Amino acid sequence: MSEPTVFERIAAGEIPATKVFESDRVLGIRDIAPKAPVHLLLFPKAADYANVTELAAGDPALLAELVAAAQQLADEHTGGQYRLVFNTGAEAGQTVFHVHAHVLGGGLTEASL
Ligand code: 5GP
Secondary structure (H helix, E strand, C coil): CCCCCHHHHHHCCCCCCCEEEECCCEEEEECCCCCCCEEEEEEECCCCCCCHHHHHHHCHHHHHHHHHHHHHHHHHHCCCCCEEECCCCHHHCCCCCCCCEEEEECCCCCCCC
8 A cells, every 4th residue: 555645654554634624525624825915725535546636537427526616715814805726746846646726825926835
């Protein structure tokens, strides 16, 4: 078996994180190294999908749940407007191969991911 991803370990309570959203299948946390005034992460608790393309093909309802959660977090943290980023592939900046959405807001610059 492969090593658990950092997000699986956070979902299991093995690594501390500041939770901002939780449902049966999805967790939302604050990014440990924020690149915008509001920088939150949303991901499925299970590491079944490495990236958004796999998630969209394998479980579109779960992808829709992530997007709905992103809107909820934006409503709560950034006045409802936000940038949703799924880095896909190492050359595009993906470092954790457990699909996750970056929810960015609160005064974005072009350099915010
Ligand atoms: P990626 O580069 O794969 O698109 O995004 C991974 C994100 O996870 C990065 O923005 C990074 O700061 C964040 N991250 C990595 N490890 C941890 C951690 O242990 N806790 C939290 N809260 N965020 C993390």
